[in-house]
Amino acid sequence: MWVKLAFKLFARELRRGELTIIFAAIALAVLTVFSLSSVTERIGLNIEKKTSDFIAADRRLSSNHAFTDNYINEANQQGLETASLLFFDSMLFANDELVLGSVKAVTEQYPLRGMVEIKDTLESVGYEIRGGPKSGNIWLSEGLFYTLNVNVGDTVELGAGQFTISKVLVSEPDAPFFSLAGNKRVLLNYADIGSTKAVQVGSRVFHRLLFAGTDAQLSDYYLWLKPQLKENQNWEGVKDRQSPLGENLARAERFLLLAGLFGIMLAAVAMAVSAKRYCERQYDPVAMMKTLGGSRVVIRKIFLTHLALVTSVSIIIGLSIGFVLQYFGANYLAQFMGAELPSAGIKPWLLSAFIGMTCALMFSLKPLLDLFDIPPLRVLRRNLGDRLAISRIHMASSLFTIFLLMWLFSGEIVITLILFGSSLLVIGVLFGISRALFSFGRKLGLSPGSSWSLAIATLQKRANANAVQLISFALAIKLMLFLVVLKNDMISDWEMQVPADAPNAFFINIAEQDIEPITTFFNDNNITHEAFYPVFNARVNAINGEELARRVSKQEGEERDEDAREGVSREPNLTWLSEIPEGNEVIEGEWFSNGDDIEVSVFEGWKEVLDLELGDTISFLANERRFDAKVTSFRSVDWGTLKPNFVMILSPNMAGKTPVTYFSAAKLEAQHNKGVSQLLQRHPTMSMIDIKSRLEQAQSIIAQVSLAIGFVLSIVLVSGALVLISQVQASLAERMQEVVILRTLGARGRLIKLATLYEFVLLGAIAGFVAALVSDVALLLIQQQLFDVAGRLHWYIWLLGPISGAAFVATIGYLMVANTMRQNTQGLLRNLS
Incomplete structure (x- = not known):
């Protein structure tokens, strides 16, 4: 019986729009998290792939002595791709010219990641291939052609062997960052090492094994390899300190992590506020149901069913919209970067659905419990239950949930504490400021016919609700200011570390x-x-x-x-x-x-x-x-x-x-x-x-991160607007009553419109100022703790915060209530009834 009633009420409230707020909040949380996590993961994978290209593999093993066969055999058994490299110096001779070249001998699988750039002649255009020279052939860097006075097709002696020059070697993906033989490079087939007779017992050579595969395969292989590693053998990847690109990649991941965390925070704030608002709007229907004999158990089942239906549908819709959004966004970024972004895994799907369900449960649980406690007498005494409007338990549980979600998403306790702590500071400061300003407004002595006086009186009347609105507005503005500084200042600072006019x-x-x-x-x-x-x-x-x-020499057993x-x-x-x-x-x-x-x-x-x-x-x-x-x-x-x-x-x-x-x-x-x-x-x-190729690669990483931050900023702007819309929509009924009363008392339409506009301007300016103040302090800590650079204040956001906050809130807020202002008094009364 209650199931049929629950679905009837659910359909009725859908038609009335009662579930719109909570539905939109959950969908917003899911689509925001999904789109942000998908795009940032795809760009992160692309950045990691690019940096993997620059070591020609996913991992590499280096040694100054030869590897045993079991290293490669075990790797092949575990499904890894492998390639062998040998580095040595040897003399090249041609046309009575003798020069010392830096030789790299490679197997046919080289490179596992990235491409080798070659030219058919000195004058032709370069192109990329995967592979090395065939046996009997040799590739020389351009400088050696001029030094030896040779052309493609000529013969050159390398050690004791003779080889045909088949290509001009332009670049290799794993060329060393600093190479003293940068213009005297030689690429040789691994099978031809013996014919050179340049590698003998005691020769100074350097061995390297390259590996490519999935993260799981590489981890399993390393577990087998680690006990067998010698002291002079190094297992390296792009994130290791040994890689010159490791710091760039780590910094890129930190930027993308910050961007994803902002989406988590904004979605959680939207859900927490909207859930509370929705439950407050159900106080009267619940009181009526209890008056008509509805039991607490039946009421609980009805609204929990509504919550389950709204949650499941909104998660599905949120995932669908988020997928479309990230698809077009990622494709645009891919075209802009001239690269195909790798597909995201299942993590964004699971994370988004989990966050949607968690938000719906944790942020709705306490308001629903309050809703079930509404007394039947509220149908006669409308103020009964209003004391539940602000619940410390709901606030504490919501904050704890947000903290756990941020920690789960980031896995970084320091950055989570900084962002979460700065958000708590915003909340605390705004509660104090709102109380002080709203009480101070009573002493301003403004004239009764002043729009400013009416705006401040309205703020005073809804002090508690406005404090909540201020917090949500400020948190949204804070995230926007964070991203603006990240994109305009911190990314620029990072980019300026490699200036455009830097030597190459x-x-x-x-x-x-x-x-x-x-x-x-x-x-x-x-x-x-x-x-x-x-x-x-x-x-x-x-x-x-x-x-x-x-x-001291460890080889000789000396001790320091x-x-x-x-x-x-x-x-x-x-x-x-x-x-x-x-x-x-x-x-x-x-x-x-x-x-x-x-x-x-x-x-x-x-x-x-x-x-x-x-x-x-x-x-x-x-x-x-x-x-x-x-x-x-x-x-x-x-x-x-x-x-x-x-x-x-x-x-x-x-x-x-x-x-x-x-x-x-x-x-x-x-x-x-x-x-x-x-x-x-x-x-x-x-x-x-x-070092030209390395500079270009570093600039490529910076450009991708900058694009990702710009994409996230656009998502946060849309999400912030939706948070504001949900806040204003929740107060539309109350605003209709105020307009009716003011018109009845003879207030002109211009006075009411200006008062409403000024109210939103004040809310936005206050929220923007506090957001700017707290954001700058938090950014100072982030620069020092996360990016290990000397922090500095960003004074321009102290002006940008209040101005953008006032403009953002006033524009969207006024547009939301403009329709109410245009309706006549009779129409407003019909809507209220």
């Missing part, structure tokens, strides 16, 4: 007599370049006469002296300069004096590493020469400029006291390739380090 090639081992002709070449070809810095290597041997720990002072494991590049270089700033001490003693300025990151203080004396060992330098300053260094930088800079009086070579950097374009190769041929001691 380094030139090292330059002899002093070669500086003038090289400078002339750069100027004649309009190549932007940096100054030429004198460079030499030296070991930090002692500090204040105390010897640093000596490096535990009592010795900790040093650094590498010999740094040193230079001397008279002026502070660009991108450096003295943060402690003074730049060099003109004294006779050698002085040194140290990068601030090495201050703690070497436990240095101003005035300390550092003893250096350069070749066999020892010298001392006094620490006179510590510097901050902007390494992101990619311009020549040094951890230690010596005073100019170091000049002439040790042999040096020179170092510079330049920004090269495609038309410079041939000329630069000829330049390297004329100056054989000089080497070039090409």
Whole structure:
């Protein structure tokens, strides 16, 4: 019997629109979470795929000695794709020219991820393929063609073997970030290693195995592999520190994580507010049902059935709309990026449905319990039950649910606490501000016919409801401001770490007599370049006469002296300069004096590493020469400029006291390739380090994340508008009553319209100001804790928050009630009845 009644009431309320609010809130939560999680997951997968391309695999295993066969056999048994690589240096000979080349021998499966770019001739256009040279053939980088004076089809000797040059090697996906042989690369078939006779027992070679497969396959294989790994064997992936792209990928994932969390928060707020509003609107029907003899059990079954029906239908519709939304959004992003985004897995479907059900249950449970407790006497005394309007239990359970959902989605407790804590701060501040402003409004003494006076009186009358509205408005604005700062400032800051004019090639081992002709070449070809810095290597041997720990050989079983002072494991590049270089700033001490003693300025990151203080004396060992330098300053260094930088800079009086070579950097374009190769041929001691492909890859990741943030921002704007609409819609009946009363008392239509507009302007401006204030504090913490950068305040959002909040709330709010304002008094009375 109750089932039939439940469905009749459900159909009736659907026609009346009573279930619209809660239905829209659940659907909003589901479609927001699904669209955001799907798009961010697809872009994240694409970013990870791109970075995997740049190590030519999903994982790689590196070693300086050969691998046993069981490594590959086990990988093949577990369904992984594999490829073998061997790196070694060997001499190439052709046309009476001899040059040392950097050889990479590859199996036919190489590369497992990414593509090799080659050209058929020096003049032809490059194209991408997967694979390497066939046995008997060899691919040479463009610089070697000019150095050896050869063409495609010629024969070249590599070690003891002779090979036919079949292609021009343009680029490889796993080319090292810094390669001293960047212009002298050789690609060889793995089967031809023996014919070169360049790899013998004791030869200096480097082995690498590449693996590709699913995450589960790779994890299972690593479980088998880990116990067998030697100390000098490294298992690496794109997220590992060993990968130069690891930090870029980690930062991209953090940005996408923030974007997804914003969607979770907004959907949860919409559901919590809407569920409460819906249940409040059912107080009178429940009181009537109880008056007519309806039992508590029957009423509970009816409304729980309604909740189940609304939840299931809204989840289905939310998933459908979310799928369409993410489909078109992802396709647009894919076309914009010129790449096909991978398909998202089942996680967005399960996560969205789970969040929809959780929101419906947790945010509706306490309001429904309050609804069941409504006394029958409310049909006569309409104020009975109003004390249930604000429930601390409902608020606490809603907040706890939101926190758990955020934590579940992110898996990051720190970022969850920052975002959740800042939202609590918004709630607390707004409750205090709303109370203070609404009570202060009574003392303003505005004239009775003033629209501002009427607006403030309306705010005072609905103080509790307006406080809830302020909170939902402020949280929506807060999320929008977060995304605006993420897209406009933090993404830009990240992008500026690799400026557009950054050098993309380094030139090292330059002899002093070669500086003038090289400078002339750069100027004649309009190549932007940096100054030429004198460079030499030296070991930090002692500090204040105390010897640093000596490096020991584990191979020989040596043990480190535990009592010795900790040093650094590498010999740094040193230079001397008279002026502070660009991108450096003295943060402690003074730049060099003109004294006779050698002085040194140290990068601030090495201050703690070497436990240095101003005035300390550092003893250096350069070749066999020892010298001392006094620490006179510590510097901050902007390494992101990619311009020549040094951890230690010596005073100019170091000049002439040790042999040096020179170092510079330049920004090269495609038309410079041939000329630069000829330049390297004329100056054989000089080497070039090409990092162009890595810069392009880093910029590609930044562009994708920026697009993702823009997409999320558009979703949040739409979701925020829906939250506002649901809030205003819930108060339409009360506003109709106010309009009828005001018209009856003789208020003009213009006065009522302006008062309503001013009410929304005040609500939006207050919400926007608090949102801006709290957002900036939270962003400061996020920059420091999540992105490990020096945080800074964003003053422009302090102005943007109130202005955008007032405009956003006033526009949508006024449009929602405009129809009510246009109706005559008789029509409003009919609607109220």
